[in-house]
Amino acid sequence: MKKTIAVFDFDGTLISKDSFLEFIKFVCGVRSFYIGFLLFSPLLIMMKLHLYPNWKLKEKIFSYFFKGMKNLDFQNKGVQFAKKVDKYRKSKVVELLEGHIEKGHNVYVITASIEDWVRPWCEERNITAVIGTKIEFDKQGVITGRFSSKNCYGIEKVNRLLEFEPHREDYILFAYGDSHGDREMLAFADTSLNVRTLE
Numbered sequence: 001m002k003k004t005i006a007v008f009d010f011d012g013t014l015i016s017k018d019s020f021l022e023f024i025k026f027v028c029g030v031r032s033f034y035i036g037f038l039l040f041s042p043l044l045i046m047m048k049l050h051l052y053p054n055w056k057l058k059e060k061i062f063s064y065f066f067k068g069m070k071n072l073d074f075q076n077k078g079v080q081f082a083k084k085v086d087k088y089r090k091s092k093v094v095e096l097l098e099g100h101i102e103k104g105h106n107v108y109v110i111t112a113s114i115e116d117w118v119r120p121w122c123e124e125r126n127i128t129a130v131i132g133t134k135i136e137f138d139k140q141g142v143i144t145g146r147f148s149s150k151n152c153y154g155i156e157k158v159n160r161l162l163e164f165e166p167h168r169e170d171y172i173l174f175a176y177g178d179s180h181g182d183r184e185m186l187a188f189a190d191t192s193l194n195v196r197t198l199e
Contacts, residue, residue: 002172005165006100007157007185009177010111010118010132013195014097015088019081019113020058024065026084027077036064055151062114062135063145071141075116082120092198093176100174101126110161112153112181131160157185 011018025033037044040061046052066074100107106128111118115132122130134149150156165171175182175189178196186192 002170004100004103004105004172004174005108006097006105006174007108007110007161007176007189008093008097009157009179009182009185010109011113012178013176013182014090014093014109015085016090017085017088019085019111019118020062022085022088023077023081023114023117024061026081028065032065036061040064054153055147058112058133058151059145059147062147066135066143067145069143071137071143074143078117079120081117082124085121090195090198093195096176096193097125097127105174106165106171108161108164110152110157110185112151112157129164131157131164153181155184157182158188161185161188 008014011020021033024036028036040057043052043057043060047054047057097107108128109118109122109130109132111130111132113132114135115130116135118132119130131152133147133152136144136146136148138144149160152160162168173189173191175186175192176195177183177186177192178194182194186194
């Protein structure tokens, strides 16, 4: 018999906020957040006009706020953030996730956000694995400001899932998302749900 796998986007799907933005506010403070984004406003406008790549701007913003931070400190902030971000969870979608877990399905959270601050929230719920954007650390365990993987968005979500579950013919796939970045993942599934229909 085929096994069942369920994949969930994180931002906008399991929680109502963008965890990238919320984590920056949580670690750096709201004032620093707005100052930083003001500095990047020209590139933000260019990105909206499709004149500058989303992933590149995301990496620049990440580097601005976190380059030079020690890995241990970064991981600890992720654990603390899990408690804060839980208040933004979307109960109806989390119930769907818990239902898959109770049935013994493999459950993955696949997100464009950085794995390190999403994983603590997911580990509390016995999720099989978090698949997201990876960041680079140097030999001293310090954040370099660069990504060590592609931005986990669009078709990259499908590609990364297949690294974990390569034999597509051997499983039934459920997918849950809410945005343009989830479109390919939803199309790849046997059963999919745009969770905006639950709102």
